[in-house]
Amino acid sequence: MAESAVVQPKIAPKNPNKRLKFILGGVIIVAAVIFLVIQSINSTGAYYMTVDQLNTQAQQLVGEKIRVSGAIVPESEDWDAPNLMLKFKMTDESGHEVLVSFHGSRPSNFSRATEAIVEGELMPDGTFKADNLMLKCPSRYEESPEVTTHEALAD
Numbered sequence: 001m002a003e004s005a006v007v008q009p010k011i012a013p014k015n016p017n018k019r020l021k022f023i024l025g026g027v028i029i030v031a032a033v034i035f036l037v038i039q040s041i042n043s044t045g046a047y048y049m050t051v052d053q054l055n056t057q058a059q060q061l062v063g064e065k066i067r068v069s070g071a072i073v074p075e076s077e078d079w080d081a082p083n084l085m086l087k088f089k090m091t092d093e094s095g096h097e098v099l100v101s102f103h104g105s106r107p108s109n110f111s112r113a114t115e116a117i118v119e120g121e122l123m124p125d126g127t128f129k130a131d132n133l134m135l136k137c138p139s140r141y142e143e144s145p146e147v148t149t150h151e152a153l154a155d
Helices: 016-044 051-056
Strands: 047-050 065-072 078-080 085-091 097-103 115-122 128-136
Touching (some): 085 115
Antiparallel strands (some): 065 085
16 A cells, blocks of 8 residues: 655744734824824813903914904905905904904805904914904894895985
8 A cells, every 4th residue: 555645834923023013003093093183182272362362462372373253343344355364353352352364255144243262373463364264143043133124225
C-alpha cells in the first residue's frame, strides 16, 4: 500500500504587532471623534449677553465670537440691496444701543421682528458684525392687527 502524505497548511504564528496596530487605530479614531465634538461645542458655545453688557465690556470683547440679544430699534433699518448689506440698531431695557451689520439676504420677516439674537464679533469701531441673525416675531395669535394707511388719490 502506498503511503498517503497529508499536507497541512502552515499557520502563521499570531503576530502581536497586528493586535497593537488594531488598538492604536481604535485610539486614533476615538481621539478624532473627541476632537470633533470639542470643536463643535466650542464653535456653537458662543457667549450670550445683552446690549448693555456688550457696551460695558466692549474693549475686552473686540474680535471675540459672541451672541447678543436685544430689541430692534424701530425704523433703524438700512437695507442696501445691491450689496446685500443689512444694518440696524439693537437696544435693551437700559437704553444702550449697538449698530449691527449683517451681510446676506434680508430676512422676509424683518419688518415684523421685535427682537433679534445676533452671533458674530464686535469690530474696533463699535459695530457688531453678525454672521448669524435670528429674529423673534410676535405670534400670529398674539399680535395686534397691523395698521395700514392708505391715502386718497388727488382729483
